[in-house]
Amino acid sequence: MNYYTRTGDQGQTRIIGGHVYDKSHIRISTYGKTDSLNSLIGYTVSLLQEEDLIQEIQEIQQDVFDCGNDLAQINQEREYKVKADRIEWLERLIDQYAEELPALERFIIPGGSAPASLLHMCRTETREVERHIVQLFHEQDSEINNEQVLKYINRLSDYFFVIARLMNHRLNVEDVQYRNSKPVFRQGILRNKMQAKKSKE
Template sequence: MVVLNKIYTRTGDKGDTALGNGDRVAKHSLRVTAYGTTDELNSHLGVARLHAEGDFNAQLSMIQNDLFDLGADLCRPDMEKDAESEYPPLRATMAQVERLEAEIDAMNKDIAPLRSFILPGGSALAAHLHICRTVSRRAERCAVELAEIESVNPAVIKYLNRLSDWFFVAARAANDNGETDVLWVPGANR
C-alpha cells in the first residue's frame, strides 16, 4: 500500500531521484525518461477518457492501470535480483500484451482495410488516441534505448509496441469504425 502524506521531500532538488530499489540516478537518465514518458502517456490517456464511454472507457481504464504497472517495472532495474527479493517487484507480463492483441483483433474485425494513410483527427476521442499512439511510440523508443545498456523486462517493450497499435485501431474505431477517418491526400497542397 502506498501512503503519500507529504508530497515534497526536497531530495531531488539537486537533479537526482530515487528508483524503486533505492538507487539514486540523474533525473535525465534513460530509465527515468522511459518511465516518465510512460507517465506522460497515462496523463494523455486520462484526457482521452473524457470522451470515451462504456466498454471502451473500461478498456482505457485497464490500460491506465497497466501503464502504472509498466512504470513500476521500469523504475526497478535489477530484474536478476527479483527471485531473491523479499517483496518481488511488480513486472509487466505477456498476459497484458496478449489482452491488447485480443482487443485489437476484436476492434479491427469491423473496420475496413486502409487504402490510404490517415491523418490524426476525426472525433475528439480519435484525435486524443492518436496523441496517445505517438507518445506510446516515444515511450517504446525510450525503453528500447534503455534496454541497450541496462536490464529491461522484454514484456514492457512488447506491451508499448502493441499499445501503439491498439491506439491506432481504437482511433479508427472511434471514427465510426474508420468511416470518418481523415484521409491523407498526397501532394494535395502543392
C-alpha cells in the first residue's frame, strides 16, 4: 500500500463527487475539524477506565467520522450517514446520566478530575466544529448540506458536558464552580428545593 499520492502537493484536494477544493476552503477546514475532534476523543478514550463509557464513546467516534463524510459532499452524491436516530440516541444518554448527577445551579469551570478535564476538552473542540459547520452552511448556502450533522454536533457538546460532570461525580471530585456565578440554572434550583422538601416530609 502506498501511503502518499502526491495529489495534494499543490494545496488542493478532491472530495466526494470529484469536486476539487483548495485545502484552505471552509468545507475542507470543517471536515478537517471533525478529524481533530476524533483524535482528541480517541486519546480521551485511551485514558478512561469505565468500560460502559469507553464502548459508548467509541461508537460516537464512528458517528463523528460519519459527520466528516457527510460534510465532504456538496450535493448528496451519496446517502447521508448521520440521521435523526443518532441524535435521539445521544439525547437518551444525556437524560440517563443527568438523573445520576447532582443538580446544577451555577456555571462551572472545566476541571476537577483528569478524565473530566479531557472530556471538557472534547466538549470545547466539539463547539469549535459546530462553529465551522455554521460558517460553512452560511457561506455555501446554495449547496445541499446534511442539517442533521449540525444537530448531532450540537447535541454532542451537551453529551460531553454531562459525562465530564459524571466522571467527577463517580470519582467523588467536586465540579469547579465559577466563583462569580449567580444561580442561573432554574431546573437545578427547583430540583434542589424539591429534594429539600421531600427530606422534611
